[in-house]
Amino acid sequence: MNTLAERLIGRRNLMNLTQEGLAKKAGVTRVAISKAELGLTKNFNSNTLFKIAIALNCSPEWLQKGVGNPEIQPSLWDENVRETTQPTYRYTYPKLNWVQAGLFAQSGDNFDMYDIKNWHDSVKYAGERGFWLEVHGDSMTSQTGVTFPEGMSILIDPEKEPHPNCYVIAKQKNTDETTFKKYVTDMGRAFLKPLNPQYPMIEINDDCEIIGVIVDARWDIF
Template sequence: MQAHKETYSVERMTTLAQRLKLSRSHANLTQKALADKAGIEQPAISQLETGKSMKSVHLPAIAQACGVSIIWLATGSGGMTSETSTFDANVEPAIGPIRFYEYPEISWVQAGAATEALDLWNLATCEKHPSDAWAGPNGFWLKVRGPSMTSQGGVSFTEGMVILVAPGFDVESGQYAVAKMIDTNETTFKQFVWDSGRAFLKPLNPAFPTIELDDEWEIVGRVVDAKWPRSVL
């Protein structure tokens, strides 16, 4: 298992309200247009942008409608665009040209194999999805399965969504990762949590158990983007 250390990140320097306003500006949408596109009521957008609401079950739909990363929108982690670093809350971010990358969607069986072995499969036949997040040369998408990462508020990954995995990227506490059991290559998608010198894989759905990340587990990669595939929109 890769080594981890407890860190205290300042990556969440912007508020959800600021990120939502920036997302709307990026998509060139009014509050009403965003609400219509996301299939929700306009007051829900207004309450988030004024800070009256600090979380919402509609964030995945809002992120999809604006064309931004759900992880960035909900937590400020990562970037809205491919190489966006942490924003200073006192500086109004400028929106520059967005570069998109395309990665294949592979199976969970393939994800459990060694990253170096991915080129053994005919990836040319895999469905591909674009992203403005950089996942490295070996990045790949996985389709979320089951309800373990579906929450009642805030970040939620519903079954059928796709997540972009960046193999080899460091994972800090609070970020999301795909891990595998070394002996069986069984893979899982969870939130990585570092607590009191121990690492855990935590589901967002409290009905599922938290797993201690011991020597039987290995991190496959960090999740850097998530969205609904176009085929289900």
């Protein structure tokens, strides 16, 4: 079994599970299982990997990389070990460009509509649909306090609900323009606020869709 797809199919069949059955047992989407078995997903992110490995009663390292023995002692899956083992895993997400990020809001978790070759780790969890972007322009560059200069990488969780003073990716529906701003509220109204005072605030209305919330930012990961 040389690929993730082969190992996943073989192990699932060994345990007499359908794709839907495995998805329910692992607490992941059937789409995630299907894509992996079709060879469209080369690596699970760490959270998904751990859930599926537990459901299949196999080693996460073997499932992901084919390393070692697939069998693992049931005692290793008790709650105490899960709590100490899970933090050792890192979460892996693809890097999209800004056009893809805008389309992603419409396509759900279908990463495979893109030719994505760059997947990168984070200790931050961004859900099963998280993705990286590279900051463009200087609208989020500030001379003081928090700043996101051009070229910095940001990790987006599309399923996280925005809250005042968080940082978000939003899309203007009438122009299909995707932007990165601070989410602020005032007197019951919501705005997208740039950190660079040379740019105007944008009021959020029916034409504006929040794509996701930034959960990590750093330099030089790609």
